[in-house]
Structures are given as structure tokens and as C-alpha cells.
Amino acid sequence: GAVVSQHPSWVICKSGTSVKIECRSLDFQATTMFWYRQFPKQSLMLMATSNEGSKATYEQGVEKDKFLINHASLTLSTLTVTSAHPEDSSFYICSARGTRDRSTDTQYFGPGTRLTVL
């Protein structure tokens, strides 16, 4: 299957600091990338959708100034959690769709990043 990488796989930071998470599609061009948040034993919650070269579209209730998304190239999107607080601790997972499986628009997911804010 397609490969999407995410870095870092886990991060611990102090309250008030910013954390950047990278999502890369390794073997296809990702015209659209998605960022999700997942709480323990729950389903995925879509945070935002980003198309390469344009501003991200945020879901209702997601603060765009707090969760900055950049999709500067067809293989890289970044999520920056600004001024992180303990309530931002969660599992963040990205996905990508693009030049692979155009007819199905399958989303391929990264391995996720576990963020812990102290």
C-alpha cells in the first residue's frame, strides 16, 4: 500500500510551547491531506483538510490559530500546535489522498503522533 510517514511518533512538551508534526507521502503526490485527532477508545475526529498550496479548511470547533496547518508541497503537510496545554494531549494522525487511487479517493494514513503536554 501507499506509505505515509509522520514525525515525530511521540512528543512530550511543556505547557505553553509549540509543537510541529510533519506528515509526508513517500510514494505518491498528496493533493489533499487531512489531520485527525483521536481520543482513547474513540473514533477519529477530523480537524482540518488541506489542499496543496491553499489554506486549510477547518472543521467547526477547531481553532485555526491554535492548530496551524501548512501544506506547502505535494508531499508534505505540517501541523503546529501553538501554545500547547494539557488538554491538547492526544493522538494526532494525518492522512493523504492524491495521485494514487484517484478513482476511489482512498485516504492513506500515517502512523500517528502521540502528544503529551505537561
Next chain:
Amino acid sequence: AQKITQTQPGMFVQEKEAVTLDCTYDTSDPSYGLFWYKQPSSGEMIFLIYQGSYDQQNATEGRYSLNFQKARKSANLVISASQLGDSAMYFCAMREGRRVYNFNKFYFGSGTKLNVKP
């Protein structure tokens, strides 16, 4: 109304037996795609199988098959010859057609935790 409903929070199956995970969906769009993903305890989301709304035959991928009943709006996942490594969370997802605004968006069910017993 929920777009995707998975009514089985948890399931047990004996190793080497078949198991069916239920999924029903709700859409008025005639064009849509249905997906199943596996999420092991490591957190990565693994794409398993896809079924398009216009596909005449049920999708199959190795030990995975999708029992697609369009009139009932159900897309159940069947895993044959269960293995211990199949123990994981399984999510059903739907993408609506390109005529729908934000057609990229996936709607996920709440998931089913499958435990395979030796």
C-alpha cells in the same frame, strides 16, 4: 442522523473462524465510496478494502471481503480464517460523491474492537 453506524463495540472470534463486522451508512448521494480500516494497538490506520456504490460485485482483498447490500445500506466486513494478528479496532468509513461539497471528507463509524482467541 449518523452517516456511519457500527453497532458492535466489541467482538470475539475463535482463531481460524470467520467473523462479520457490521456497518450501516446513510447518504442520499447516489455516488459514494465505502472503506474499512484496521487500527492495531500501535495506532496506525491500515486500509483494508474499498467498495464503490456502483460496483456490481462485492469487493474482496485476500481474507477480507465486503458484503455490500445497497438496498439495506449496509457494508459489512467479513474476515475469513481469523488470525491472532487480526485483533484490532476496525473502522468503517464513507466518502460521498464529487458533487457534494467537501466530498473529500470521510465519515467514520465508532469502531469495533475485535479480539481473536487462540
